Amino acid sequence: ADLQWNISHNWSTRANIAYLWAENRTDDRPLYGIPPLEANFFLDYHDDLGAVGTWNIGAHVRLVAAQER
Secondary structure, X not given: OEEEEEOOOOEEEEEEEEOOXXXXXXXXXXXXXXXXXXXXXXXXXXXXXXXXXXEEEEEEEEEEOOOOO
């Protein structure tokens, strides 16, 4: 799932979450290499830099659950 919101002309935020469940149907065991629950949060400020272009600064927080399977 992914959610993005432009708060104002200069501020934007984004959040996404990913979860995957996989299991071998023949013996009811988890499959190898399946990533755990993960969430990402972004906050970004961007503005014009005169005639040269634009600039931005932001923060990114990544949260990952423990792999228990």
